[in-house]
Amino acid sequence: MFCNQCEQTAKGTGCDKIGVCGKKADVAALQDLTVYALRGLALAALKKGDESNNLGHFTSKMLFTTLTNVNFTPEDFQKFINEIVAHRKALDVHFQSGPGAFEPAETIEGLIAQGEAHSIKNFDTDEDIRSAKQLLLYGMKGLCAYADHAAVLGQQDTTVYHFVYTGLAAGYDGEERDLQAWLGLCLKCGEVNLRAMELLDAANTGTFGHPEPTEVPLGHVPGKAILVSGHDLQDLYLLLKQTEGKGINIYTHGEMLPCHAYPELKKFDHFYGHFGTAWQNQHKEFPEFPGAILFTTNCIQKPQEVYKDNVFTTGLVGWPGLTHIGPTKDFTPVIERALAQPGFTDTADKGSVLCGFGRNTVMSVADKVIDGVKAGAIRHFFLVGGCDGAKPGRNYYTDFVEQTPQDTVVLTLACGKFRFFDKKLGDIGGIPRLLDVGQCNDAYSAIQIAVALAGAFECDVNELPLSLVLSWYEQKAVVILLTLLSLGIKDIRLGPSLPAFVSPNILNVLVENYGIKPISTPEEDLKAILG
Incomplete structure (x- = not known):
């Protein structure tokens, strides 16, 4: 394997045995193959002139799955790759070679072998061109994360998706690009991302109101508890609705802290406070949480055995062996687990923090x-x-x-x-x-x-x-x-x-x-x- 897309990459050069994030060589290869399959879909979408938001959102979701700390489940990527190819074939556009003609192997082992042949190490022999291509790809992964967050709440723009197709197709679309052209695509990615973040801002504030300065407790109160991590406001809202009147307090973790400032979320009486700090401390903090834990979007680490049975995933997040909450967003398994756990039995005042300065x-x-x-x-x-x-x-x-x-x-x-x-x-x-x-x-x-x-x-x-x-x-x-x-x-x-x-x-x-x-x-x- 080889992966250098995150700041903590091994030796400051690249992970070549196992990812510092916990990603194994098989998943690394499957993620590389997912990107390759998406390039074929992008080529077909551009040639077909497809402007559908459904396909654009699907493409963004699939690229989002390859972002750091999102999905670590080989079987999920097998499913994703087959779905990508099915969408490409449905466009009825034919290519003689390259990603537009890619046929996935029938087994995970076969897919892994295919993925290894399309490693980022093979991007280009020119170091600078390879670097620019990686900068573009990693930028697009972030762009697609924001586009997905926005689309979940109904905010989409075909111009964002068109650029995603263009960026994925670059290098396979027959156009010769020098270093300046590749860097131009990188800056265009940043420009389009501003639009994606604008859409996400409109989605969040239009749905849940504009954030207000809010004091958020860092301690806890007696009662059953669920901890929500990740970034997704809609998942949190649905969980809050489903836990009303059940005697369960909801706590945020990591980047969910700012959710306490949104008027439509803070109106829930059982939305209590914030537990813990940043994503990388979950191995120290989660064993101390006496309830269920739900991961939305990215930031999951390998769950330790002491709390593994309490962890659930939803959306694009995946870890082998964990219970996944599907598209219906029925959080009953999470709620039942929380009710079966001891919850907090005392009150702890650990001060508070102020958030909500949008x-x-x-x-x-x-x-x-x-x-x-x-x-x-x-x-x-x-x-x-x-x-x-x-x-x-x-x-x-x-x-x-x-x-x-x-x-x-x-x-x-x-x-x-x-x-x-x-x-x-x-x-x-x-x-x-x-x-x-x-x-x-x-x-x-x-x-x-x-x-x-x-x-x-x-x-x-x-x-x-x-x-x-x-x-x-x-x-x-x-x-x-x-x-x-x-x-x-x-x-x-x-x-x-x-x-x-x-x-x-x-x-x-x-x-x-x-x-x-x-x-x-x-x-x-x-x-x-x-x-």
């Missing part, structure tokens, strides 16, 4: 923010966020936030915030110094805040007293970076390490054109930013 909330006090800047009360804004992970070096983000001066404001989003989300940084004129914008999905909100502030100050975003200090782990973070670059945002600090799939020459392009730089130390970076 663009509506921040812009509602924009006049105070602007006055604060003009009066010198607010010297600088930092956006410190992104993915969290277990690899050494991430304490940088905690130290950085703790060392930000009292006349600065920190905006944060995604699970990277769990390095410092419970820090009490105080406020500036009633405005909290630490503002939780939401999930990684809510990068759109952060971008809109920056654009609005630039408009208010009649300047370019790059001229704002704003610095982006980002951490990354998987492919959603990759596509958000591409989105920021497509908007022309410069001088982003990125860590804890730079992507292994970015070649020295590609990195040089990013440095020269966009000023991307690796993080150093909090002290050095703060001095460089603030002078």
Whole structure:
């Protein structure tokens, strides 16, 4: 196997025996084959001129399954690959060779062998072209995750799906592309992703209301309990509806924390609080949770035996041997497991955190923010966020936030915030110094805040007293970076390490054109930013 799509990839170069995420060689090969099969479907869709949202959403879902920490079940990928080929054949477009003519083997062993022949190692002999192709593919995986989240709530755009087809078909569509053309596709991916995140923002806020500042308890109360992890608001809503009146309290984990700020979710009395921190700590935290655990979308790790029977998956998430809740979204097995577990027997007050500072909330006090800047009360804004992970070096983000001066404001989003989300940084004129914008999905909100502030100050975003200090782990973070670059945002600090799939020459392009730089130390970076 070979996989280098995440930040924690082995030795900083690539996993070649087993993934650090827990992915085995068979699943790695099946995921590579899923991508190859999707390229054939994309070629057929483009040739047919298919504009159906159903096929576009299906394609996005299938590419999403190959994102880090989503699905680890070989049998699922066998099913996915056969479905992809069936959809391609239904378009009745014929190719003589390549992914458009791909025929899947009948057995999983045969599919694995086919997948190994289409490893990312075989992308191109030219290191820089291969790097650009990987940057595009990983960006599209993140794009498809956001497109799927939005489509689940009815928000779709054929232009997003058309680009997904175009990006998947690139390299097999007969068009010759040089390095500049491949990098152009990468930036186009970022541009299209802004639209996908806009759709997702409209889906979430249109369905559940705009987030409001909300205090979320970090402790627990007596009662049966279900813990919800992942990113999917609709799954949480359906679970809340199905558990009404059953004496079960619902807790969030990881990137589900911002859900407490949505009016249509927070109205449920049994939606209590937040348990634990980021995804990579589940092996330490889940044994202590005395109820059922539901995974929506990505972020699952190999469940330990001590709590494995309590874990359920839904949507695209899969792990061998776990009970999966299918498309009907009947969470009865989860509820029954929660009722059979002891639940919490005491009350624990572990403080609280404040979330819900989406663009509506921040812009509602924009006049105070602007006055604060003009009066010198607010010297600088930092956006410190992104993915969290277990690899050494991430304490940088905690130290950085703790060392930000009292006349600065920190905006944060995604699970990277769990390095410092419970820090009490105080406020500036009633405005909290630490503002939780939401999930990684809510990068759109952060971008809109920056654009609005630039408009208010009649300047370019790059001229704002704003610095982006980002951490990354998987492919959603990759596509958000591409989105920021497509908007022309410069001088982003990125860590804890730079992507292994970015070649020295590609990195040089990013440095020269966009000023991307690796993080150093909090002290050095703060001095460089603030002078």
